Amino acid sequence: MNMPSKEYRQRLIEELVEREFISTQAEIAEHLALRGINVTQATISRDVNELRLVRLPAGNGQHRYRSTPLAAQEDVVGELSQRFKLFVRDLDRGENLLVVTTDEGHASGIAYVIDKLDRDEIVGTLAGQNTILVVCRSGAQAEALLDEFESLLE
Amino acid sequence: MNMPSKEYRQRLIEELVEREFISTQAEIAEHLALRGINVTQATISRDVNELRLVRLPAGNGQHRYRSTPLAAQEDVVGELSQRFKLFVRDLDRGENLLVVTTDEGHASGIAYVIDKLDRDEIVGTLAGQNTILVVCRSGAQAEALLDEFESLLE
DNA sequence: CTTTACTCGGCATATTCATGCATTATGACC
DNA sequence: GGTCATAATGCATGAATATGCCGAGTAAAG
Structure with a gap:
């Protein structure tokens, strides 16, 4: 009709x-x-x-x-995962700090995507040439985030 | 237990x-x-x-x-509604443009909150002293947005 | 025109979620 | 301890959502 x-x-x-x-x-x-x-x-x-x-x-x-902007967030996670697999070499944690080691020159690119995650538990990120420092509010949060990031590498 | x-x-x-x-x-x-x-x-x-x-x-x-970052978005809507009631004097539309007239000097403050809505249908906003131009992708979207904004004023 | 493949959507139903009511736990006060 | 007020939760069920199956419609191919 x-x-x-x-x-x-x-x-x-x-x-x-x-x-x-x-x-x-x-x-x-x-x-x-x-x-x-x-x-x-x-x-x-x-x-x-x-x-x-x-x-x-x-x-x-x-x-x-x-409607949901969550869809966009999903994509950010996908993006992050892809770049992690390609460029991230190591993950470590000290207290509330997460240290991400990347291929030379890729730190700021990866940090940018981490920022886009817009996570409450992340105070901020600091990127050098091949190292990103992710500052979390607490050690427990840093640990949880480490787990999460590690799972992206599998 | x-x-x-x-x-x-x-x-x-x-x-x-x-x-x-x-x-x-x-x-x-x-x-x-x-x-x-x-x-x-x-x-x-x-x-x-x-x-x-x-x-x-x-x-x-x-x-x-x-979990949902939508909660934050809700707050933006509340914020917008509050400011609309206080400062917005008039709403009008021409094709895909929405014209918001505000109390003198409040245009950019309101525009800032409109930007925070982060709506797909809004291409961008342009604020003067007492006027905001909201550029939408289509006339239909502008019309829908006009309706929505008007409902905030009630 | 017929066949085939595909998309859409209704109907009936299965699955999942929300909630009124009753019960039990918790805590404040005597 | 006892009594009251309040919060938390289960049970049973009602409300809301999802989906298997089928038929109708459409389009392309023959």
């Missing part, structure tokens, strides 16, 4: 969830129905999956669907 | 979801059980809510629980 189709519907959904407080998929379907688009919750579920929308708890039992 | 209790358990959950690919709350409960913490899915549900963890679709039908 009408033919706006999937792509159009998904654009509407994205706009919708940013504009309104929507807490269930059924609710999304209702809104679309007002716009003349009749689909079931099952379809919305598939859309939500493809759009990688997220049901964010407000902390008080309320929920709201949102 | 043991007494680490809620707070400790929630810390473990936060670490857990960042370290492992966890897709259901039952799975979280299983992992905790290995650590000697026996709680039911109901409790995990409440924890997830308090921690504001999010079940992020991978796009392929897989899911992963993650």
Whole structure:
């Protein structure tokens, strides 16, 4: 009948969830129905999956669907992993400091990506030619981060 | 019996979801059980809510629980709303441009917060003394954004 | 026109998550 | 100790989401 189709519907959904407080998929379907688009919750579920929308708890039992910049963060992790495999030679830790040793000249490039992780536990990074100093808030956090970075190398 | 209790358990959950690919709350409960913490899915549900963890679709039908920097984004929206109510006098749109008129001298302050929204549909902002030009990718996006901004003023 | 391959979406249902209610633990106060 | 108030949690179940299966639609190839 009408033919706006999937792509159009998904654009509407994205706009919708940013504009309104929507807490269930059924609710999304209702809104679309007002716009003349009749689909079931099952379809919305598939859309939500493809759009990688997220049901964010407000902390008080309320929920709201949102689009997610988490997707971007995922990519940062991928990027980090790739560069780690290529350029990182060694990882070490002393107290709350993480020391990353890289191929010559690659320290600042890697440090840049580490910064982009935007982790709370990282106070800052300092890069030389082949060494990065990652300053964490605590030794425990540095240790956890070391584990995490090591797992990237596997 | 043991007494680490809620707070400790929630810390473990936060670490857990960042370290492992966890897709259901039952799975979280299983992992905790290995650590000697026996709680039911109901409790995990409440924890997830308090921690504001999010079940992020991978796009392929897989899911992963993650902590969310979206909480920060929420705050940005709150901040924006507050400043809008105080300082914004008018909103208008021409094609893909959004024009925000503010109290004298407040344009760049407001523009700064708009930038922090980090919205894909916003190409950039340009602020004068009492006027902000928000450049969107399309007219439709500008219109949607206009609606959204207007709702902040209510 | 027929066949084949593929995408989309509904229906029914399975899976997962949220929550009202009752119970038990914890702590403050007497 | 006892009593009260509050927080935490389990159980059972309701609410919400995900998905297997199938049929309809479309397009390309023959």
